[in-house]
Amino acid sequence: MSLEVIIGNHQQATEIPESWLTALESVAHEAAHLALEHAAEDDSPLALLATLEVALVDDATSAQVHRDFMNIEDATDVITFHHGEIVICTEVAERQAAEYGEPLGRELLRYLVHGLLHLAGHEDEEPADRATMEAAQEEIVTRLWTPALCNRLSR
Secondary structure, eight states: OOEEEEEEEEOSSSSSOOOHHHHHHHHHHHHHHHHHHOOOSSTTTHHHEEEEEEEEEOOHHHHHHHHHHHOSOOOOOOEEEETTTTEEHHHHHHHHHHTTTOOHHHHHHHHHHHHHHHHOOOOSSHHHHHHHHHHHHHHHHHHHOOOHHHHHOOO
16 A cells, blocks of 8 residues: 555644654554554545545634535534545644543544544444444554654654
């Protein structure tokens, strides 16, 4: 699998160091490979992608994308498009990280993995599907969250 990953910071609400973008891009390849190991379908969009674009956005942008493409009000953590784009809301990540006592970098990694799992065919609308997806997600995040990555995604 040869996947070009581009992560762009398109917000100013949450301080995201440039080094974090590089760290997330570098781990995204392994995350994509692991997501494919957990693929819910053989011909998932992730297996066919040459490029993955990840946009870090603020609450207002996330809410707009959520409304425009899913007809749902309010910001959300992750929105995934099967053509190879993942939209991650940094403000939601910041709030969730604080609520669960997680480092912000780990929460952003979790959202990246969540989006990759959607591209691997997972859905999370039904409780059973959500439980399966969350189990795969946490297994991948735990595997990727090495001391080296933790250091790279720390403030």
